[in-house]
Amino acid sequence: MTKQNVLVVLGSPKKNGNSAILANKLVEGVKEAGADVESVYLQGLKIAPCSACDACVKNPKAGCVIKDDMIPLYKKIEKATAIVFVSPTYWFNISAQLKLFIDRSYALRPGENKYAFSDKKVGIIMTFADTDPFTSGAANALHSFQDICNFVGAKIIGIVYGSAEHPGEIEKNETVMKAASDLGKKIVEEGN
Numbered sequence: 001m002t003k004q005n006v007l008v009v010l011g012s013p014k015k016n017g018n019s020a021i022l023a024n025k026l027v028e029g030v031k032e033a034g035a036d037v038e039s040v041y042l043q044g045l046k047i048a049p050c051s052a053c054d055a056c057v058k059n060p061k062a063g064c065v066i067k068d069d070m071i072p073l074y075k076k077i078e079k080a081t082a083i084v085f086v087s088p089t090y091w092f093n094i095s096a097q098l099k100l101f102i103d104r105s106y107a108l109r110p111g112e113n114k115y116a117f118s119d120k121k122v123g124i125i126m127t128f129a130d131t132d133p134f135t136s137g138a139a140n141a142l143h144s145f146q147d148i149c150n151f152v153g154a155k156i157i158g159i160v161y162g163s164a165e166h167p168g169e170i171e172k173n174e175t176v177m178k179a180a181s182d183l184g185k186k187i188v189e190e191g192n
């Protein structure tokens with residue numbers, strides 16, 4: 001059995017918001033399953049947009065030329081056997097914080113035709129204020145995650161999403177809280 005290392009990447013500006021609450025439940029599940037886990041809050045980090053300079057494509061070993069707070073995150077991505085993307089729905093998609101992180105992951109090229117998330121296990125957590133995952137726009141974001149994972153060759157182990165408007169409201173939804181902790185266990189155990 002490989003020692004599993006789960007990287008949880010949180011895209012909400014609220015460190016105690018609904019998506020973070022679900023992420024914390026997932027972390028409990030990961031720990032119960034005996035794996036290492038680290039949570040990274042993107043809010044407050046200085047991560048510039050990808051400038052499409054393609055320096056990383058021309059020289060994959062050199063990595064990204066933008067020297068900001070994304071640099072230490074590349075090492076964390078490399079070390080992880082699983083990545084969990086956590087985001088509120090913002091304007092029918094993921095938050096800008098998480099989008100920047102995903103865009104900048106482009107510079108990590110672990111091998112030929114390999115991208116940062118290639119061969120990783122992936123979990124997804126999303127919250128939204130609308131009562132419906134489709135009219136909320138969360139479904140758009142989930143579809144994008146499916147496309148990303150298909151393209152890079154990453155395996156989605158599970159998706160947890162729930163409706164909650166105000167911070168903390170998600171705690172009332174016992175089903176989704178349990179689903180988050182179950183996904184924590186599953187992401188460790190699947191394929192291991």
Ligand SMILES: Cc1cc2nc3c(=O)[nH]c(=O)nc-3n(C[C@H](O)[C@H](O)[C@H](O)COP(=O)(O)O)c2cc1C
Nearest residue numbers: 012017018019088089090091092127128129130136
């Ligand atoms: C800028 C902004 C845009 C939002 N856009 C949507 C949206 O398109 N659809 C939706 O259902 N909720 C939307 N919401 C509500 C949040 O997705 C919802 O409150 C979510 O539970 C917040 O998660 P958090 O507490 O982890 O930040 C938006 C909230 C903000 C602040």
